[in-house]
Amino acid sequence: MTVLDHRHHTAVPGWLPGATAPRADPAPLLPDVSPVRVLGTPALEKHDPALLRELYRRLVVGRRYNQQATTLTKQGRLAVYPASTGQEACQVAAALALGEQDWLFPSYRDTLAVVSRGVDPLEALTLLRGNAHTGYDPRAARTAPLCTPLATQAPHAVGLAHAARLSGEPVVALAMLGDGGTSEGDFHEALNFAAVLQAPVVFLVQNNGYAISVPLTAQSAAPSLAHKAVGYGMPGRLVDGNDAPAVHSVLAEAVERARTGGGPTLVEALTYRIEAHTNADDATRYRTEGEVTAWREHDPILLMDRALRELGILDDALVQEAADEAEALAARMRAEFHADAELDPMALFAHVFAEPTPQLREQAAQLSAELAAEAEVQH
């Protein structure tokens, strides 16, 4: 018997069905290696003009949000800000593809998706400002906290979607990740669980080319990250991440598929991080200016502006309206973050357990005494 005979076990007489029987439904076809594009194609004309205008408006406001947050970081007003500049199409399309009852599970770079979901832009920044971990109510916003460890929020999305399905609610969970996150074990475990449970969950990988400084070629040898879906038994879709209507339509289709019992989907959006990883990063060490310039020419706002004008659904009035809204938001951010936040140190002990342990009560008393002594000295 050759080695090959072992591999083709269906040809070996006496193999036991049940133990290794192939799935009744064949695995989906391999994802197309050319990404889905809508802008600049006839498909754009089929899109709802109101949705296209809304995507445009959110892209412009989102870009300004990214720029202002980055400036606030340079001024020391935010502890850190991982900008999604250049990736705004993924952010706003993700939020718009979800219904109000659905849940978003963002990574640390997805503040803009959180804002686009309706969370107050300043509350969404508390983690990165450094005054509180999560400034919004995740349950009210149907948005999990920004997740700093890589890919660990993906199984949470699966669990929530699974629980929702058991309860009969038509709720879908969307987990957002970066390309680096696809190397983590939690990513793979989440995909496997999602497929086995047929959970109504969508995974959106924003492949921006780099995991801090490590390029995709050193991250994965797969033909595309979307191909990773196949081994788990779910569809993988590849989309131009700078093409907002394309991202929206692919995500909307995946969300609909999940909502109607079709199970999970993995979407890879090809995009680019124009800014450095964070303010602590020097992107010139690992990528060329030429590369950045090329991607600037494939900017999501630029592409959208050009295509919508050609279609005759973008006029100067809307451009001005979006620009005004963006400036108003930036002004609000500057005003709000002009002064240091007023914080109550006793809040440190507020939410460790439902009831503080005796040990925490003692430590709270200690801090309280320290604060009283400090106040005494200042008088």
Next chain:
Amino acid sequence: MAQALNSALRDAMREDPTVHVLGEDVGALGGVFRITDGLTAEFGPDRCLDTPLAEAGILGTAIGMAMYGLRPVVEMQFDAFAYPALEQLFSHVAKMRNRTAGKLPLPITVRIPYGGGIGGVEHHSDASEAYYTSTPGLHVVTPATVADAYGLLRASIASDDPVVFLEPKRLYWGKAEFDPAAPVEPIGRAVLRRTGTSAVLITYGPSLPVCLEAAEAAKAEGWDLAVLDLRTLVPFDDETVCRVVRSVGRAVVVHEASGFGGTGAEIAARVTERCFHHLAAPVVRVTGFDIPYPPPMLEHHHLPGVDRILDAVARLQWED
């Protein structure tokens, strides 16, 4: 004890439809220790779910389920098999209430069979409690009796905070009557299992029967040993521990986990800080050695036994 744990799960699931059990082999097999025996048959595969074999995925999925309003009970098959899930436990389970200012509490119980003494090969016998006790945000509970196995598991499942529920696997086969109708024992209270005047053995979980045996043997030396069962490591019952130590004046902390940086170090430090003037001798620790868990044919040299406990008691300088 295994039967008591099984009853606790069954009764909790009967009373509260949001209680869901998940883990590897918890379905048809009933768990490798049969703690989940019959649950899938009674409650169906959605309530007692056989998952793929991936501990981070199991606990991560449970987190999402808890976020949606369920009360998951997770089984980690063996102590050392829980390690792939530590990031989920440390970074999310322990912190979610704090990260969300109380908006997303996670009422998850993580059951982990732990400790040695059953002849298990490597990776099946770790006493890993110190990892959990040094992680703020987790309650850490470990029963030593059949009644506590039932009562404390019920209390853990009912808790709105995450609980790491450490099951001493060498006590699984211990037999005793228990009353499921008895009032549920709250988490966080130590109990004096035996009164004594010469010294108190402070212990928990798998080491309780060893300490009771040592206390019995100590009578031959003329020593009258008290035995205190902590039952819950977090929150720690300083009040009861200090009351007993102050009245007895000498204390030995006994656990089978390694000593360095272990739970016993914390207990000895707390007792010394709070009871120094009541102590006639330093607090002594009796623990496993600071070695990776040994092969089963050597484990009896590693695990604290009666003799090692009595040697420590002797070191408490009775003469002065």
